[in-house]
């Protein structure tokens with residue numbers, strides 16, 4: 465197997481694949497002068513991208529403009545966003561939609577000419593490009609299909625990156641683990657792109673797929689990269705109330721289409737919390753639901769979709785309708801859906817500049833793993849797919865810049881030594897003390913418990929991937945708690961009862 469590359473991309477969601485496709489459009493690649501390797505821990509389609517429902521935001525409709533989208537993004541983010549980045553991403557958004565269409569993504573249309581744009585919580589205009597309620601799948605399928613046309617890229621599936629070192633000569637050494645054959649090897653590269661997605665598995669209930677164990681943040685922090693705002697975790701207000709860690713997401717586009725939140729008595733309650741009612745930003749809706757749950761007997765509230773036009777349910781929300789029936793035998797056109805807020809999105813992550821480069825030269829972070837400044841203290845709905853593709857494009861000039869060092873093949877490194885970690889215990893601690901509502905005392909308890917766990921854990925005799933992920937979860941959880949302890953005010957998704 466080839467061992468040295470110009471660029472290694474880790475991850476096959478919208479972040480990783482759009483980086484690869486933009487690279488494939490450069491002269492260097494077309495001239496055969498860019499050696500690229502794509503590494504993913506599952507199969508190419510096993511990503512969170514594949515599960516995105518609502519869509520991707522971009523100004524297009526008559527009456528909408530960049531200023532409005534910029535303002536909505538800043539309001540949701542509590543004005544701690546990086547305004548220059550917000551402007552750069554939002555002004556680029558329409559051309560990025562063109563790129564997605566060019567790569568084969570089909571968005572829903574109202575008629576032959578006009579695209580059918582939806583409105584979601586926090587957006588003042590209809591600007592969400594979607595494909596029914598399976599937009600992520602439409603994007604993922606198109607990107608994977610486009611990838612098939614590239615014949616000079618090395619693709620390693622079922623392979624996890626479990627360690628990264630930076631060599632004195634400015635190139636990276638990766639230890640990769642073959643999850644099927646349970647063997648490891650070394651790969652070297654000049655530039656490394658981490659597009660490893662989110663960290664949902666830190667919590668006991670999340671909309672994220674199992675792969676979201678924070679690996680990119682763990683690997684980057686071990687290299688000494690700056691990690692920023694990890695405690696800005698967005699909880700989705702409407703996860704289906706059911707057993708298991710991965711909670712099926714009931715898209716907020718349903719609230720945009722007229723669905724109403726009701727408590728156990730069937731009473732609407734959002735008017736008590738925000739003038740924007742069901743269309744208030746996610747953090748406000750999540751906290752309102754937590755408050756309602758704490759003053760009633762049921763551990764969930766309801767989303768009433770019986771008011772939504774049946775034709776709209778069938779046309780725009782076929783997957784939600786089907787999943788509610790499959791999972792809990794519920795007819796959403798006749799019955800209320802039981803829901804609870806669940807972990808959904810990491811607004812913080814590895815700090816990057818406007819080109820997606822981290823504080824370590826040559827190391828890039830693209831997609832949910834990165835903290836770009838776009839979201840500030842809270843992500844506006846449908847701005848995350850946008851952020852991922854935007855930074856994939858912004859990164860190209862720096863990624864293709866010539867570096868003076870050439871990649872060498874160094875001596876083989878052994879697998880890292882891991883500790884025996886109980887992942888479930890971390891998830892319980894994080895959900896109890898570092899969830900939607902935090903307190904100073906709760907964060908101290910969480911930090912002590914996890915630090916003790918780390919200190920006292922025994923060394924694992926043999927490497928296994930489950931424990932690598934558990935180690936990653938533990939390290940990232942500790943970083944998140946430390947970040948929460950350093951916050952001095954409540955902003956956006958961050959809420960500590962002891963702060964104002």
Ligand SMILES: Cc1cc2nc3c(=O)[nH]c(=O)nc-3n(C[C@H](O)[C@H](O)[C@H](O)COP(=O)(O)OP(=O)(O)OC[C@H]3O[C@@H](n4cnc5c(N)ncnc54)[C@H](O)[C@@H]3O)c2cc1C
Nearest residue numbers: 475476477479505512513518519625661831832846848849
């Ligand atoms: C249910 C759901 C609905 C959503 N709906 C929307 C929406 O409507 N609009 C919107 O804008 N956003 C939405 N989001 C958020 C959005 O989907 C994600 O933020 C985005 O898809 C993340 O893309 P990504 O490329 O960063 O990572 P992902 O798509 O999660 O891909 C991560 C990749 O990294 C790989 N990986 C991870 N660790 C390693 C490792 N150690 N070694 C090798 N490979 C590794 C994985 O195999 C995978 O290929 C939703 C998220 C969820 C979960």
